[in-house]
Amino acid sequence: MLRHLTKGKKLGSKWSDNIAGWLFVSPMLIGFTLFMFGPLLYAFFISLNDWPLLGDETFIGIKNYETLAHDPIFIKSLVNTLLFSLGLVPFNIILAIFLASLLKNKFFGIGLFRTAIFVPVVTSLIVWSIVWKYLLATELGFINQMLALIGIEGPSWLLSIPTALPVVIFVSVLKNVGLNMILFLTAMQQVPAELYEASELDGASNFRKFRSVTLPLITPTVFLTMIITTIGAMKVFGQIYVMTRGGPVDSTKVLVYYIWETAFKHFDMGYASALAFVLFFILLAFTILSWIVRKRWVFYEE
CATH class of the missing domain: 1.10.3720.10 (MetI-like)
Structure with a gap:
């Protein structure tokens, strides 16, 4: 029983360590998503359109x-x-x-x-x-x-x-x-x-x-x-x-x-x-x- 309690405690500790790790890297991940990955996807979407800067866009595929x-x-x-x-x-x-x-x-x-x-x-x-x-x-x-x-x-x-x-x-x-x-x-x-x-x-x-x-x-x-x-x-x-x-x-x-x-x-x-x-x-x-x-x-x- 003691072994099961110890094992459960180790799993809980590992889980809390993972949560802490994700919390520490979350500002970087959020910043990357908002300012790098998101705009990158949007730019690719723009490349699939006829998009004049001062007009309306039209989807034209590749x-x-x-x-x-x-x-x-x-x-x-x-x-x-x-x-x-x-x-x-x-x-x-x-x-x-x-x-x-x-x-x-x-x-x-x-x-x-x-x-x-x-x-x-x-x-x-x-x-x-x-x-x-x-x-x-x-x-x-x-x-x-x-x-x-x-x-x-x-x-x-x-x-x-x-x-x-x-x-x-x-x-x-x-x-x-x-x-x-x-x-x-x-x-x-x-x-x-x-x-x-x-x-x-x-x-x-x-x-x-x-x-x-x-x-x-x-x-x-x-x-x-x-x-x-x-x-x-x-x-x-x-x-x-x-x-x-x-x-x-x-x-x-x-x-x-x-x-x-x-x-x-x-x-x-x-x-x-x-x-x-x-x-x-x-x-x-x-x-x-x-x-x-x-x-x-x-x-x-x-």
Whole structure:
């Protein structure tokens, strides 16, 4: 009988613990439902309608999604988004690893150097983009004036199709590379010193130590930064809006800018919602695929 009473008491205690746990997480769950999951479902409902911002909605099913396949501007903006991501993500991560490798060793002025690299991260994106827009101006821009001093005629950086997107990628990398640098620097400082000592005894060069010791042990951080940087690149908007407005000739029109243009310039909320959900599913598929293949190259300490 005592055993049954003890068992009942344990069940009651477990039940009360569950209730307490749900009460503690309920504010987050309620907030997620009201401000994230609920609006997400409503946005999907809007994507199934012909929904002019200033008119009445009409249910049209998946017609908006069918229209996407024949929309040349959507295809162009999707290609531009992928090109932007393919240009930014490797450049950002490789540069961040290189800077972190330099800054993990102490030398005179290291604090100032770290600050200079990280300052753009905390600078307003709009301010950063405006400054670079003027630096890259065709005639009065600082960069073209410096090139003129050595007899080189600078191009129209933001008004030329071959240079507009690469320039925006370069400016975006400089804006955010400091954050990834700090993450990699922290990861490198956690690598056990005895591993470097053992590799030195084996006669390994600095490059071999980096390739065989440092890089494998920081792959969890590489994985994290790859996910974060890719998602950020796929959602790029501020730089495009300030510096190019999608031009010239739609050469920098990315998907998020096209979503904004469709919603708030053409007032087609239904089609804009369909565009947004295409981006959502692309990011979801990328995240799931990355999570599946991570075990093949990400180091996990047992």
